[in-house]
Amino acid sequence: MTRLLPWGEDLWIVDGPVVNFFGFRYPTRMAAIRLSGGKLFIWSPVRLDGELKEEIDALGAVAHLVSPNKLHHLSLRQWKEAYPSAQLHAPPGLAKKRRDIRFDATLGNEAPSDWAGEIDQLCFGGSPAMAEIVFFHRKSRTALFCDLIEHLPRGWFTGWRGLVARLDGIVEPDFGAPREWRMTFLDRKLARLALGRILDWHPGQVVIAHGDGVRADGEAFIRRAFRWLA
Numbered sequence: 001m002t003r004l005l006p007w008g009e010d011l012w013i014v015d016g017p018v019v020n021f022f023g024f025r026y027p028t029r030m031a032a033i034r035l036s037g038g039k040l041f042i043w044s045p046v047r048l049d050g051e052l053k054e055e056i057d058a059l060g061a062v063a064h065l066v067s068p069n070k071l072h073h074l075s076l077r078q079w080k081e082a083y084p085s086a087q088l089h090a091p092p093g094l095a096k097k098r099r100d101i102r103f104d105a106t107l108g109n110e111a112p113s114d115w116a117g118e119i120d121q122l123c124f125g126g127s128p129a130m131a132e133i134v135f136f137h138r139k140s141r142t143a144l145f146c147d148l149i150e151h152l153p154r155g156w157f158t159g160w161r162g163l164v165a166r167l168d169g170i171v172e173p174d175f176g177a178p179r180e181w182r183m184t185f186l187d188r189k190l191a192r193l194a195l196g197r198i199l200d201w202h203p204g205q206v207v208i209a210h211g212d213g214v215r216a217d218g219e220a221f222i223r224r225a226f227r228w229l230a
């Protein structure tokens with residue numbers, strides 16, 4: 001069974017297992033981007049099994065393992081063990097949280113030379129709770145959001161969890177960052193600056209880690225997801 005789903009030129013997504021986060025079931029998704037030299041940039045890696053590894057190896061050499069925020073670290077160690085020469089990139093706050101992992105680099109507002117010119121990035125700040133690195137793959141005109149946009153199908157959560165998730169603003173027809181995180185963006189000016197930079201990329205597609213992204217009209221999708229910041 002093919003796990004990799006082509007999502008544009010040199011971009012693939014993979015749906016991972018459902019994970020439990022404080023009692024809530026979340027679908028997971030990663031992305032693999034093939035850089036011009038043939039090396040692979042792995043975004044938000046999901047659990048690696050033999051089948052997935054075979055498919056990834058057929059794409060290219062895994063060179064970069066990227067957790068876009070401090071919550072998406074669960075499979076990093078497993079990937080690093082499978083690909084010891086790959087570089088581990090830490091988002092703000094993760095190196096402190098996972099002292100058992102040795103990171104090779106820290107992610108910030110500018111793309112490092114490894115992928116500059118092919119993948120743009122910025123640090124979406126403004127909240128003391130968490131910062132997230134947002135990426136833009138130029139070739140496929142795709143923006144990649146981790147937890148800043150969550151978009152789960154109606155009925156994904158049931159019972160009281162369904163109600164909580166709906167109030168949290170992450171279930172169709174609503175979507176975006178979980179409401180308790182939105183409320184921590186005290187520096188809204190900084191957050192709006194980041195959003196403006198993202199919209200300047202003019203994304204056509206959007207990949208998200210939890211739920212459905214879009215294949216077209218990415219800018220409109222992003223604007224809707226960030227209405228809370230207007």
Ligand SMILES: [Fe+2]
Pocket residue numbers: 071072146147209210
């Ligand atoms: Fe997440």
